[in-house]
Amino acid sequence: MPADKRTLDPKDRKGIDPFGLGRVKEPKGSLPQQADSVDPSLPIGEDELLIEVECLNIDSASFHQIKQANESDLARMEKHILDLVARRGKHHNPVTGSGGMLIGRVTEVGPKFPVEEKPVKVGDRIATLVSLSLTPLSIRKIVKIHPSIDRVDIEGHAILFATGLFARLPSDIPDKVALAVLDVAGAPAQTKNLVKDGDTVVIVGGGGKSGVLCAYEAKKKKGVKTIAIDYSDAAVARAKGLPFFDQVIQGDARNAVAIFEKVREATGGKLADVVINVANIPETEMSCILACKPKGIVYYFSMATSFTRAALGAEGVGADVDLRIGNGYTEGHADLSLNLLRESPVLRKLFEETYAG
Numbered sequence: 001m002p003a004d005k006r007t008l009d010p011k012d013r014k015g016i017d018p019f020g021l022g023r024v025k026e027p028k029g030s031l032p033q034q035a036d037s038v039d040p041s042l043p044i045g046e047d048e049l050l051i052e053v054e055c056l057n058i059d060s061a062s063f064h065q066i067k068q069a070n071e072s073d074l075a076r077m078e079k080h081i082l083d084l085v086a087r088r089g090k091h092h093n094p095v096t097g098s099g100g101m102l103i104g105r106v107t108e109v110g111p112k113f114p115v116e117e118k119p120v121k122v123g124d125r126i127a128t129l130v131s132l133s134l135t136p137l138s139i140r141k142i143v144k145i146h147p148s149i150d151r152v153d154i155e156g157h158a159i160l161f162a163t164g165l166f167a168r169l170p171s172d173i174p175d176k177v178a179l180a181v182l183d184v185a186g187a188p189a190q191t192k193n194l195v196k197d198g199d200t201v202v203i204v205g206g207g208g209k210s211g212v213l214c215a216y217e218a219k220k221k222k223g224v225k226t227i228a229i230d231y232s233d234a235a236v237a238r239a240k241g242l243p244f245f246d247q248v249i250q251g252d253a254r255n256a257v258a259i260f261e262k263v264r265e266a267t268g269g270k271l272a273d274v275v276i277n278v279a280n281i282p283e284t285e286m287s288c289i290l291a292c293k294p295k296g297i298v299y300y301f302s303m304a305t306s307f308t309r310a311a312l313g314a315e316g317v318g319a320d321v322d323l324r325i326g327n328g329y330t331e332g333h334a335d336l337s338l339n340l341l342r343e344s345p346v347l348r349k350l351f352e353e354t355y356a357g
Contacts, residue, residue, distance in 0.1 A: 141156070253287045
């Protein structure tokens with residue numbers, strides 16, 4: 001179904017606007033991600049891309065917050081999402097500050113969109129690799145909410161700026177599986193850069209999709225020991241069933257001292273060289289810092305992370321660790337992450353069983 005036309009003078013969309021500044025409604029002059037609201041109306045600009053959206057893969061921290069705020073009631077969650085997008089012109093959770101990503105079909109390519117750098121044509125099915133928190137979005141209808149996998153099937157349109165990143169959907173991996181992987185592609189790509197041979201790697205939230213991808217990537221290095229930390233029985237059981245975790249710890253990562261003691265015991269007092277946080281709840285910063293050895297690295301990929309809490313917390317306990325804030329984009333991250341499923345039948349089976357339905 002083609003996207004709905006809006007009553008906007010086409011002359012307002014002339015010229016080059018690679019950052020989408022002209023779509024910002026409030027406050028004027030800010031970038032779309034920092035804006036309180038953006039304008040998703042049509043027609044598109046000369047250097048924009050129009051996407052007919054099929055589904056949203058909402059960031060785990062954001063979906064968890066929406067689910068909690070609405071007591072897991074699907075009708076209330078639907079209204080919450082519709083109201084949020086109608087108010088802000090994008091899916092930008094004001095509590096977590098995060099969004100997610102989408103799958104859709106390209107229905108229009110602006111004449112000045114940089115197709116030489118980013119080859120794309122009408123009819124291509126793509127997954128966006130930039131956050132929904134900056135992507136102009138209009139929802140006509142929510143078709144179905146999938147609460148177990150943070151996905152929302154919709155009818156609507158989205159707009160990608162000239163600077164926006166996207167990936168064509170692969171032919172050998174089911175669309176919704178690819179979406180689940182691409183949503184967290186930055187995490188395993190950064191793991192490849194951070195982990196060295198012989199490291200001990202602790203993954204907080206290890207039983208989730210980003211956690212298992214990080215663990216698999218980490219185990220490619222020689223002599224690496226991987227330890228998963230997760231809270232729920234289901235996540236712990238999932239991690240224990242995977243061959244790329246050497247040890248699984250069940251615990252609440254909001255209890256920093258308890259996690260520290262468990263990691264210290266698991267590592268013979270040495271602690272971790274690298275701690276990766278992919279938890280979808282807040283207040284897990286200090287457990288990661290305490291679990292990390294001096295001069296080690298703590299990588300916060302989770303969108304529930306508070307930089308203030310992490311920085312001041314590390315200072316408060318005298319922890320000389322390197323704090324890294326996760327960037328959802330790393331060069332080559334889409335291909336790297338999809339290739340993990342091609343390499344590992346175990347990973348592929350897990351993702352297909354969990355996300356293909």
